[in-house]
Amino acid sequence: METRDGPTLHSDAGPGGAAASSGAPEGFAHLGRQPVLDRDGMLCGFELLFRGNVENHADIEDEDSATAQVIIRTIGEFGVRAALGGHKGYLNASRAMLLADAITLIPRDRFVFELPPDIEVDAALLGRLVQLHAKRYRFVLDEVVQPDATFAKLLPYVESVKIDVSRCSPELLPRLAKVLKSAGKILIAMKVETQDAFEEAKALGFDLFQGYFFARPQMLTARRASAPRQALLNLLQLLSSDPSVAQLEAELKLTPVLVMHLMRLANSGEESFGRKVTTLRDAIIATGTNRITRWTQMLLYADGRKVPIEDDPLLQLAATRARFMELAVARLPNANRQVIDAAFLTGVFSLVDAVFGDTLERTLEDLTLSRHIRAAILNREGTLGTLLSAVEALEHGDWTTLDRACEKLAPLTPSELAELALNAAAWATSADHSADSQGLERLED
Known part of the structure; x- marks a missing residue:
């Protein structure tokens, strides 16, 4: 793990695997993470929401600049990149952040900058966007509801436009989407909270989607019809009663797919080092009921489409x-x-x-x-x-x-x-x- 200042993902664990830490230092930006999905409903990125803490930056007179520096430093931490997995991060970029020299420390292949609808647009900002664009940084016009002067000035410099589909008028939305698609822009629908809203945005040509529609019960028939849910529930119920190895073995054998998963689980753990687990009974013993229980709980959520x-x-x-x-x-x-x-x-x-x-x-x-x-x-x-x-x-x-x-x-x-x-x-x-x-x-x- 690389050496760095500021908050980190700790390797020393306390109870339950919790990292030992004294908490984030002053000048840390609290982080929230919202999913961005593609047209297949799969993750392709996260919008990162920051709450800047600038108490340790009294040496910087401009609070906006201090906040921007705190956020830029936080983005550079290993923990933020690890939280993204292999996906892109979408960052709300203030004017101060865009103008800061340190912004070039943010990896351009991992992050996209979102330009807020109330950002001050002048020659200095446009010049900076040109500079960053030449270095292959990418921009999104954020929270569009109604095109205005700021929208018109920034549109040539962005690759994507994020539209608030919950507030954009039903008459304007299809026309706006058609014009932007014809201009080659990537369309992102934000505030998508239902399956119907997702399908409507897809029909209008939107490419990416932000919202929690995927966590609503109406996704059942479209998404999880093939999951062996009843078998998993039966297994969970048995696990809650402190079963014997023989009882677990008998229950698992009723569903071959669970046997396959458990064999893989047992052979991927530290217990399997130096030897291969070849029987179901050995797999149960090597894995342990606690790990089997947690594995089964998470399998309930697994998509039936064989995705990572x-x-x-x-x-x-x-x-x-x-x-x-x-x-x-x-x-x-x-x-x-x-x-x-x-x-x-x-x-x-x-x-x-x-x-x-x-x-x-x-x-x-x-x-x-x-x-x-x-x-x-x-x-x-x-x-x-x-x-x-x-x-x-x-x-x-x-x-x-x-x-x-x-x-x-x-x-x-x-x-x-x-x-x-x-x-x-x-x-x-x-x-x-x-x-x-x-x-x-x-x-x-």
């Missing part, structure tokens, strides 16, 4: 939440293995209605989860409910809600939670998970 886990948006969201929950709860007083496991479970099943296409209440009842986990997911009750509110706030860049959650989560701070979210995102996007998720590099039915 880093490209499946729902699996990524569930995995990130689950990992964040266990890392965060491990930092709290009196955390133990049972509490940490409950936190992971809360994160996993917070999105389970999107898998089964029923109400969250009925789905959780069918899963026979404990009362306090159901209360955390349904009503945000207790510490687990507060942590779930915190991770959702980070997903949406809702810093006010994050601050309120942290008032109940002392000694955790917003900076610490932001760093843990970065760790969780890096864990979820990696195809080389250690311990709990090895063997999930590619999920096939």
Whole structure:
């Protein structure tokens, strides 16, 4: 791991694998991450949302410039790049950031700059865009609702246009999309929250999509019809009763695809070093019930289209939440293995209605989860409910809600939670998970 200043992904782990850390230093930008999907509904990027902390930059008179430098430095951290996996990062770029010399430290092959609709456009900014464009930096015109003077001035310098489809008038949207497509622009639809909105934007020629439509129950028939869900549920129910190896072996044999996955899981772990696991019984013993349980929970979210886990948006969201929950709860007083496991479970099943296409209440009842986990997911009750509110706030860049959650989560701070979210995102996007998720590099039915 490269040496650097500032926040990092730590390798020393506390309870539940949580990285030991004193929290993010002054001058750290809190990070939120929102998925960007392609026309097939697969991940192709993340918009990174920043909340700058510039208390340690009193030497810089211009607060905008100080914030820009903090964000640029944060983007350069290994943890941010790891959180992107192999995908592009979309950055909200202020005028101060674009004009800063340090912006050239941001890798142009990994990041795209979003130009806000209220940015001041003058000769200095346009000249800077020309300079950066010559160095192959790319730009997106952000949050377009109605074309205006700023839109007209910036359009020649951008490769993509992001349109707020929830606010753009139904009469204007198809005409605007047609004109921009004919001009060779990549169209990004933002605020796409339902399957119908996704299909409508696709029909208009949009190329990329931002929103949480993929986590809604209406995705069931289009996306997860082939998943062996009942077999997974039966296995989870058995695992909750502390089964014997013989019982697990008998249940797994009923579904050959699960045997295949478990054999791969067992042969990818450290336990398999130097020898190959060749029987199902040996695979169960080598893997252990805790890892089998977590593997089964994540398989519930696997897309039936044989895609890598880093490209499946729902699996990524569930995995990130689950990992964040266990890392965060491990930092709290009196955390133990049972509490940490409950936190992971809360994160996993917070999105389970999107898998089964029923109400969250009925789905959780069918899963026979404990009362306090159901209360955390349904009503945000207790510490687990507060942590779930915190991770959702980070997903949406809702810093006010994050601050309120942290008032109940002392000694955790917003900076610490932001760093843990970065760790969780890096864990979820990696195809080389250690311990709990090895063997999930590619999920096939």
